[in-house]
Amino acid sequence: MSKLKIMSEEEKGEMLKYLEERFGLKKELFEDYVFVKSGRKIWITNRDVVDKNFSGLNVEAVGMLFLRWEKKKERIKLTTNGAQMFGMHATKNVVEVSEGKVHDVLCGLNLYDIECDAEDGYVILKYKEHILGIGLKQGRFIKNLIPKARRIKKL
Amino acid sequence: MTHKINVPRLFRERYRRILGDEVKTLVEYCLKPLRKSIRINTLKIEREKCLRMLEAKGWELKPVPWYENGFWVENRNEEQLGNTLEHFMGYFYVQEASSMIPPVVLQPEEGDFVLDLAAAPGSKTTQMAEMMRNKGCIVANDIQIQRIKILRFNLEKLGVINAVVTRMDGRRFIKFRERFDKVLLDAPCSSEGIMRKDWKAFSRWNIRFIKEMARLQKRLIDAAAVTLKRGDVLVYSTCTMAPEENEAVVDYAVRKHGLVVEKVKVRGLKARHGILEWEGQEFDKSVKNCLRIWPQDNNSEGFFVARLRKE
Numbered sequence: 001m002s003k004l005k006i007m008s009e010e011e012k013g014e015m016l017k018y019l020e021e022r023f024g025l026k027k028e029l030f031e032d033y034v035f036v037k038s039g040r041k042i043w044i045t046n047r048d049v050v051d052k053n054f055s056g057l058n059v060e061a062v063g064m065l066f067l068r069w070e071k072k073k074e075r076i077k078l079t080t081n082g083a084q085m086f087g088m089h090a091t092k093n094v095v096e097v098s099e100g101k102v103h104d105v106l107c108g109l110n111l112y113d114i115e116c117d118a119e120d121g122y123v124i125l126k127y128k129e130h131i132l133g134i135g136l137k138q139g140r141f142i143k144n145l146i147p148k149a150r151r152i153k154k155l
Numbered sequence: 156m157t158h159k160i161n162v163p164r165l166f167r168e169r170y171r172r173i174l175g176d177e178v179k180t181l182v183e184y185c186l187k188p189l190r191k192s193i194r195i196n197t198l199k200i201e202r203e204k205c206l207r208m209l210e211a212k213g214w215e216l217k218p219v220p221w222y223e224n225g226f227w228v229e230n231r232n233e234e235q236l237g238n239t240l241e242h243f244m245g246y247f248y249v250q251e252a253s254s255m256i257p258p259v260v261l262q263p264e265e266g267d268f269v270l271d272l273a274a275a276p277g278s279k280t281t282q283m284a285e286m287m288r289n290k291g292c293i294v295a296n297d298i299q300i301q302r303i304k305i306l307r308f309n310l311e312k313l314g315v316i317n318a319v320v321t322r323m324d325g326r327r328f329i330k331f332r333e334r335f336d337k338v339l340l341d342a343p344c345s346s347e348g349i350m351r352k353d354w355k356a357f358s359r360w361n362i363r364f365i366k367e368m369a370r371l372q373k374r375l376i377d378a379a380a381v382t383l384k385r386g387d388v389l390v391y392s393t394c395t396m397a398p399e400e401n402e403a404v405v406d407y408a409v410r411k412h413g414l415v416v417e418k419v420k421v422r423g424l425k426a427r428h429g430i431l432e433w434e435g436q437e438f439d440k441s442v443k444n445c446l447r448i449w450p451q452d453n454n455s456e457g458f459f460v461a462r463l464r465k466e
């Protein structure tokens with residue numbers, strides 16, 4: 001992580017606008033957090049972290065990888081961990097995974113023949129109150145975007 | 156259940172000098188498989204709620220007395236622990252019960268600037284983040300790139316946002332004088348205490364390696380002592396029983412840096428005092444205040460923990 005800077009208010013405002021438009025996540029949810037930018041990667045951390053002295057340290061990561069920023073709005077992607085942190089507050093583009101399908105999702109399988117009122121694009125996958133991660137919806141198909149390393153083994 | 160493993164004769168002889176005949180019990184425990192334990196991650200779920208979910212699956216959970224979120228799981232194996240929704244969600248982390256002790260002894264607080272000098276794979280970093288409720292800041296350092304990947308993965312999965320991961324030789328922190336409020340040095344060691352997880356390790360066991368580790372540990376504790384602020388606390392821990400890597404390193408830090416070994420009491424933990432003499436070398440009397448945790452004491456991994464204050 002070479003160049004690392006705190007996101008400007010303007011950039012943060014743009015990001016929060018996206019999160020509100022796409023998932024109905026209110027900007028107040030993010031008031032206590034600080035976002036750090038490195039290339040297209042955005043990391044979330046707390047306020048205490050930013051005023052600490054890191055001079056001379058070889059920093060690889062700050063806080064949690066939260067979102068991948070893209071010029072094209074429809075390509076901006078919240079991470080699995082970011083979704084798990086805030087997804088319970090989302091009010092739209094949330095897809096409920098049925099009891100019968102949840103194991104498949106945890107194993108990384110895609111979802112077919114899904115009927116829901118979510119728009120195409122990135123959606124939050126949810127089972128009961130548990131936020132599983134992010135999927136990419138195209139019509140009735142949802143591509144599973146849970147990272148390989150997170151998936152559980154097929155039983 | 157015991158296994159056909161050759162426990163080196165020198166290993167028995169060394170610990171006979173400390174334990175006398177009890178060394179038989181030590182060897183017996185070294186060959187017993189380890190109880191499984193988990194730590195519920197309250198950064199992502201309330202403890203009671205997670206307990207209810209796991210108990211509904213038929214898990215038998217027994218509290219680890221020294222850490223309120225620690226539980227032994229009596230009737231599940233490692234694979235069964237891993238392949239669950241709760242594990243996927245990061246609601247719990249598989250962590251050996253004795254590995255929960257060093258953070259309990261350090262007691263990091265919400266606003267602290269903490270250094271975890273040898274942090275990967277992050278069992279103790281994630282536990283400290285939970286104790287600090289994601290406030291303050293932990294610098295989680297390690298030297299090995301592959302292990303740092305796992306560290307980062309675990310931090311993120313468990314919802315830790317107050318950690319800054321660095322990749323450096325821990326010895327280099329000697330340049331950053333009096334920077335941190337608390338330091339954990341969970342040192343690389345010969346790992347005798349975890350042979351219960353990996354019996355093959357006995358075939359690699361040798362004194363040369365212990366001596367080599369002890370040299371590295373002294374350099375790391377030099378750095379830890381220098382980068383700690385005055386008045387604050389450093390915890391030194393290992394998962395080995397070798398006095399060269401334990402009491403001798405603490406004794407060195409006391410003499411070289413004037414650190415004071417504090418008395419510690421850990422709830423429900425059976426531990427012995429640090430020893431005061433090894434192979435003709437006498438240690439400072441305060442070294443007695445260290446915790447020496449043999450595998451047979453709590454049916455856990457072997458561990459060593461010392462709480463040191465910089466006055």
Ligand SMILES: C[S@@+](CC[C@H](N)C(=O)[O-])C[C@H]1O[C@@H](n2cnc3c(N)ncnc32)[C@H](O)[C@@H]1O
Pocket residue numbers: 254272273274275276277278279280296297298299302323324325326341342343344
């Ligand atoms: C006992 S393990 C740490 C376990 C960790 N504290 C936990 O609870 O998950 C020791 C670690 O020290 C690291 N290490 C070895 N030499 C080091 C050095 N010179 N500086 C920093 N870290 C080092 C190893 O890569 C290893 O990850």
